Structure formats: C-alpha cells, structure tokens
Amino acid sequence: MRVLIVDDHKLFAEAIQMALEKDGLEATVSSSGAEAQDTARITPPDVILLDLGLPDRDGLAVGRDLLEEHPEAKIVVVTSLEDERVMHEAVRAGFHGFLTKDTKLFQFVRAVRAAADGQLVVPQRLAVRRRLAPQDVGALLVSQLTPKEREVISLLSDGAGSGEIARALQISPNTVRTHVQSILAKLQVHSRLEAVAFAARHGLVTRPAYVSLGV
Numbered sequence: 001m002r003v004l005i006v007d008d009h010k011l012f013a014e015a016i017q018m019a020l021e022k023d024g025l026e027a028t029v030s031s032s033g034a035e036a037q038d039t040a041r042i043t044p045p046d047v048i049l050l051d052l053g054l055p056d057r058d059g060l061a062v063g064r065d066l067l068e069e070h071p072e073a074k075i076v077v078v079t080s081l082e083d084e085r086v087m088h089e090a091v092r093a094g095f096h097g098f099l100t101k102d103t104k105l106f107q108f109v110r111a112v113r114a115a116a117d118g119q120l121v122v123p124q125r126l127a128v129r130r131r132l133a134p135q136d137v138g139a140l141l142v143s144q145l146t147p148k149e150r151e152v153i154s155l156l157s158d159g160a161g162s163g164e165i166a167r168a169l170q171i172s173p174n175t176v177r178t179h180v181q182s183i184l185a186k187l188q189v190h191s192r193l194e195a196v197a198f199a200a201r202h203g204l205v206t207r208p209a210y211v212s213l214g215v
Contacts (some may be wrong), residue, residue, distance in 0.1 A: 001116055003027045004045035006036040006062070007078065008055050011089065012101060016049065016078075019105045031055070033062035035208050040070055047074045049099075052086065060089060069096055071182075074115045087122065092143045097121025118185025120144070138202045144186040150204065152179045155197045157205040 003020050007013040008031040020027040028043070030036035031093045033054050040048070048066055051057035063075045076097035077090045087098040096115040099108065100123055102168060111121045120141055145153070148169070162176045169176075189195050199205045 001025050001047065001113075002043060002045045003047045003049060003112060004036060004040060004052065005029045005049045006031075006033070006059075007049070007051040007052075008032065009051070016106070016108065018184045019109055024111075025112070033057040033059070033065075035063060037066065037069070040066060044070050045073055047112055048073050049078045049112070050078045051073055052077060052081075058084070060093065063090070063095060063111050064093055074118070076112070076115050076121055082123070088143075091120065091122075093148060094144050096144075099123065119188055120186075123204070138198065140198065141187050142202050145183065145204075147188075149179050149183050152176065153183055153195060153199050154205050156180075156192055156205075157200065 003025050005013050005016055005020075005027060007016075007029070013029045013031075017027040017029055028039060028045075030039050033056050036048070036050075039045075048063070048070075050059050050063050050066075054062060058078075059077065062070055063077070066073065067075055074096040075090075075094075076099055077086070077091070077095060078099050078101060079086070080101045090098055096118070097111065097120060099111055099121060102113070103123070115121045151169060152165055155168055160168065162173045162180075165176045166173045167170075178193075183195050184190065184192075187195050187198050189198055196205065
C-alpha cells in the first residue's frame, strides 16, 4: 500500500511516515499541493493524507484535483482543527475521512488502513458531539457518491445489469464494474443488492422490486 503524506509541517509528516513504514506501508512526503500532484503522477498513491493548511493552495481544492486525477485513491483530511463544517465538506467532495493531528499514532495507522479498505474515517468525538444517528452516518456515506455513481445505483435499483447500464450511460462494461466497486466501498456494503437497499433506506432511490445480480 502506498501512502502520500501532504503536509508542510516536517516533524509531523516525518513522524507519520515513520509510523506507517514501521507498519509495513510505503510512505512518501510532499510539502505542497503542486509537489503532491507531481509525486502522485509519478507514483499513484492508494491513500493520500492531506493537510488543509498548505503553503501554496487550499487543501480541499488540492484534494479535489488529486481525486479527479486519481479516482481510486482514498483521501483523508489531516488537520489540527475540529471543524465539523470542513469535515462534511470533505466527505461531500468524495474524501474518505477526517483526522485530527492529536490522534494517537496506532489509531492513525489503523485509520489509514480502514480508509484504504473503503471505510469512512471520522473522529469518534465529533460523531458523539453531533450525536450522529444511524441515518446521519448513512447520509454521510451516501454523500460520497459521485453524480455518475448515483446514476449507476439508480439504474441498479431498476433491475439493470452491467450491459444495460453501459448502454444507458454510454460507457464500457468495465467502467460500470469500476463504478459498482466504488459504490460498494463507499457505502461499506458487499453486494449490489445491499447497495441498492442502503440507498433506498436513505432516500437516494425508490425501493426496488428486484436487482439484477449479473456482472
């Protein structure tokens, strides 16, 4: 697993790098948004740990650009501020988490691995503070879906298989499979049926009569 740490605070970045490498991960450090984009083009990362206060650009803007170039990467905001508004903005942008810099190292490493597996990583104390109900957590997960992924899951709820979705959206079957895999990871479910049921519970689609199991 390759991790790109984007942070201009050298001591913090190196401490995280050492902790990740000790756990068997490959980690590199970039100190600016431009450097991070150059590094990611050379060696595409699996996970990007992104500071918001970069010297050249706003971290959220950098993250959006990185996600556009590397849609398979999982981006986790790393910041010293417990800002719920920014946390929700990051999730809506398609990022996979929000961590504060006072997170203990062992928890930090565990969170990186969880994000790599497609889980949404959010500090427990922020969730407790907002008293997030299950439907709120679900809404956060649903908010990660891109417009195209929402089209795919809507067609899935109508019972469409990969071929039908490919024709309807004018994309290849392989691209459909990629979108479906991304949907499953973002919603933290294991099948198309579970994904559609999850989306129906949270108002993204109407409850389906059936779901095609074809790939």
